[in-house]
Amino acid sequence: MPEVDAAYYLILAAMLFSIGAFGLLVRRNPLVMFMCVELMLNAVNLTFVAFSRDLNDVGGQVNVFFVLVVAAAEVVVGLAIIVAVMRHRPGATADDLSVLRG
Amino acid sequence: MVELVWLIPAFPLLGFLVLLVAGRKLGEPGAGIFATLMMGGSFLSAVAVFAGLVDRNESDRFYELTLFEWIPSGDFSVDVGFLADPLAITMTLFITGIATLIHLYSIGYMHGDANFSKFFLYLNLFAFSMLMLVLGNNLLLTFLGWEGVGTCSYLLISFWFTDEANASAGKKAFVTNRVGDFGFMIAMFLAFFTFGSINYGEMLSGAPGMAAGTATAITLLLFLGAAGKSAQFPLYLWLPDAMAGPTPVSALIHAATMVTSGIYLLTRVNPIIAQANGWAPDIIMWVGLFTALFAASIAVAQKDIKKVLAFSTVSQLGFMFVAVGSGVYVAAIFHMITHAFFKALLFLGAGSVIHGMHDEQDMRRYGALHKVMPVTAFTFIIGWLAIAGVPPFSGFWSKDEILLGAYNENKVAWVLLLVAAVMTAFYMSRLVFMTFFGPARWDAEIDGEVPEHEIHPHESPKTMLLPLVVLAGLAAAGGAMNLPFTHSLKRLEIWLEPSLFGNEQHINVAAGTKWGLAIIAVVGALSGVAGAAWIYLKHKAPASLVEKPIMEAGWGYDTAVSNFMGGSGRKAFDATTRFDETIIDGVVNGAGSVVKESGTLLAKLQTGYVRSSAVGIAGGAVALVVYFLARTSF
Numbered sequence: 159m160p161e162v163d164a165a166y167y168l169i170l171a172a173m174l175f176s177i178g179a180f181g182l183l184v185r186r187n188p189l190v191m192f193m194c195v196e197l198m199l200n201a202v203n204l205t206f207v208a209f210s211r212d213l214n215d216v217g218g219q220v221n222v223f224f225v226l227v228v229a230a231a232e233v234v235v236g237l238a239i240i241v242a243v244m245r246h247r248p249g250a251t252a253d254d255l256s257v258l259r260g
Numbered sequence: 261m262v263e264l265v266w267l268i269p270a271f272p273l274l275g276f277l278v279l280l281v282a283g284r285k286l287g288e289p290g291a292g293i294f295a296t297l298m299m300g301g302s303f304l305s306a307v308a309v310f311a312g313l314v315d316r317n318e319s320d321r322f323y324e325l326t327l328f329e330w331i332p333s334g335d336f337s338v339d340v341g342f343l344a345d346p347l348a349i350t351m352t353l354f355i356t357g358i359a360t361l362i363h364l365y366s367i368g369y370m371h372g373d374a375n376f377s378k379f380f381l382y383l384n385l386f387a388f389s390m391l392m393l394v395l396g397n398n399l400l401l402t403f404l405g406w407e408g409v410g411t412c413s414y415l416l417i418s419f420w421f422t423d424e425a426n427a428s429a430g431k432k433a434f435v436t437n438r439v440g441d442f443g444f445m446i447a448m449f450l451a452f453f454t455f456g457s458i459n460y461g462e463m464l465s466g467a468p469g470m471a472a473g474t475a476t477a478i479t480l481l482l483f484l485g486a487a488g489k490s491a492q493f494p495l496y497l498w499l500p501d502a503m504a505g506p507t508p509v510s511a512l513i514h515a516a517t518m519v520t521s522g523i524y525l526l527t528r529v530n531p532i533i534a535q536a537n538g539w540a541p542d543i544i545m546w547v548g549l550f551t552a553l554f555a556a557s558i559a560v561a562q563k564d565i566k567k568v569l570a571f572s573t574v575s576q577l578g579f580m581f582v583a584v585g586s587g588v589y590v591a592a593i594f595h596m597i598t599h600a601f602f603k604a605l606l607f608l609g610a611g612s613v614i615h616g617m618h619d620e621q622d623m624r625r626y627g628a629l630h631k632v633m634p635v636t637a638f639t640f641i642i643g644w645l646a647i648a649g650v651p652p653f654s655g656f657w658s659k660d661e662i663l664l665g666a667y668n669e670n671k672v673a674w675v676l677l678l679v680a681a682v683m684t685a686f687y688m689s690r691l692v693f694m695t696f697f698g699p700a701r702w703d704a705e706i707d708g709e710v711p712e713h714e715i716h717p718h719e720s721p722k723t724m725l726l727p728l729v730v731l732a733g734l735a736a737a738g739g740a741m742n743l744p745f746t747h748s749l750k751r752l753e754i755w756l757e758p759s760l761f762g763n764e765q766h767i768n769v770a771a772g773t774k775w776g777l778a779i780i781a782v783v784g785a786l787s788g789v790a791g792a793a794w795i796y797l798k799h800k801a802p803a804s805l806v807e808k809p810i811m812e813a814g815w816g817y818d819t820a821v822s823n824f825m826g827g828s829g830r831k832a833f834d835a836t837t838r839f840d841e842t843i844i845d846g847v848v849n850g851a852g853s854v855v856k857e858s859g860t861l862l863a864k865l866q867t868g869y870v871r872s873s874a875v876g877i878a879g880g881a882v883a884l885v886v887y888f889l890a891r892t893s894f
Contacts (some may be wrong), residue, residue, distance in 0.1 A: 179878060182871075182874050183871055183874055183875060186871075235698060251872075252871060253871070255868065255870060256868030256869050259866065260867030
């Protein structure tokens, strides 16, 4: 089975990251923005794994685990906030949250 | 037994704390007896330490006891520790001894006062502070005591604070002393800068190698501090006003102990003075000499018995500064001790007279009191003979040593000092003749006023007479501690040797000349007494011959200072206040408002829009990437 060059993985990761970042900046639905953040995180994970295999260093994969754990914690907190906001103001956008400004 | 040195200040501190908590409950006379017992304990500890020090070898009489580290701060470290050497223990002995007697006396004197226990609370606190001043093993601890005695002096001068004059006298003492404290503080900084330590042991052993300029600066700055505390010209102003306080306070603080702390301080740092330029000690001597003459001339014309004694104290302190300036430290300490005996005696005697005369202090209403107050009169006469310099009473021996030291240093100074000594004999005799002899003038009309009630003088209670008798014994025989006839009789000089590091000035005067000088001094003293007798007993000459109004007004110096402070000086202070308000406060407030304004500006960046923050993060990330790429590629 032929080896797939690491560059392909990196290009894919860069594309995923860009899509995520773009989505985060242009969309206003908090849930979609949230998914975009996840996309960016996983793009980074992909980079880690790609480098880990290419450089034969397990450290990259260890980092992925950290990212996954942090992302899981972030989802718990983030979704809870979104649900709480939606209950008060159904259909609120991210821009509406600016009323929370101190 | 030297290890017990910490007990000496611990007793009055305990007394202070107990009276602070339970003073009102102890009441009268419990609080007074308790405070007296504490002072007695302190005196006994001082005797024990003294005995321990005598047991040691002469070279070994420099005992330091460190209790704990007080301020550890990098290179700068200050311990709370005590230094027991002959100088400190000599001071301690007479401070605790006289303080005990005056505590005992106060039980009688303060009888019936509404704040009886508070008075003893302050007295104990004063004794504690004074002992810290003397026993502290570094400049900062001495400074702590220095400020402590200043505070107690303030509290006790204005003890009867409902009278406005007393309250402002207390304030005056405090403010005037601050001027001197400023000198003390600068000297302390300079000492740390020079020696890297303010511990006496390290400072004094490092002194021989120091630069003359630094030594001169430290000497003069410490002298400024000493002039404030020991009431020398031009900072003597507060002491006569301090007589507003209760008389035992005048005796303890403003005659016997606190005012001597300046002499103690200068004697303590004698190796530094030895390194200073020659004119620095000369300044000390001439200021002391001027003060001695100046104050004596004022004392001649005072009507208030306590005012005479107050100016007399200023004058006698001038004598001690002459001794320090001439390098005869032993004479200074000797006179300090004998002065403490007879001046405490005179003040307590005056207090007894005032007590018996129902708070009348004007000597023109006294007279013939020896008939009704035999014990007071007898002891007072001993004190008078001692201060006048009549042999064999203690004052003669110590004053003679100072005159000899002045003669050795400068003949002109000796002549002037002799004049001051004659004036001392004169005004003290005037006081005694006006008070105890002549016709009774108890209900005399003065300046158109007569006393409201008829006055029936009476002798004071036993608690007041006992200290008088003890002090009279000391004032009479105190000279025995340092007799000039043979070297072995100069006990004080031998004893103080380890604290003076060989800086005691050698007297180059032939034995015959010494006898001559002593005889001249005695003749001078007796002529002063005779002059007073001529005017005030025989009435051969009018009193207005010597009592000039300008002298009674203290040569107008006090008024001049008051006018300056109220007039042009006031404007200068207002200018500094404006400088403080506009420039200093402006900088401080400006720093605050700059931060506040820039914060308000920056707060506008925070819009609350999640996406604008995201753009910021993304933009920042891109900028970082560009920066690193640019750094590696080019």
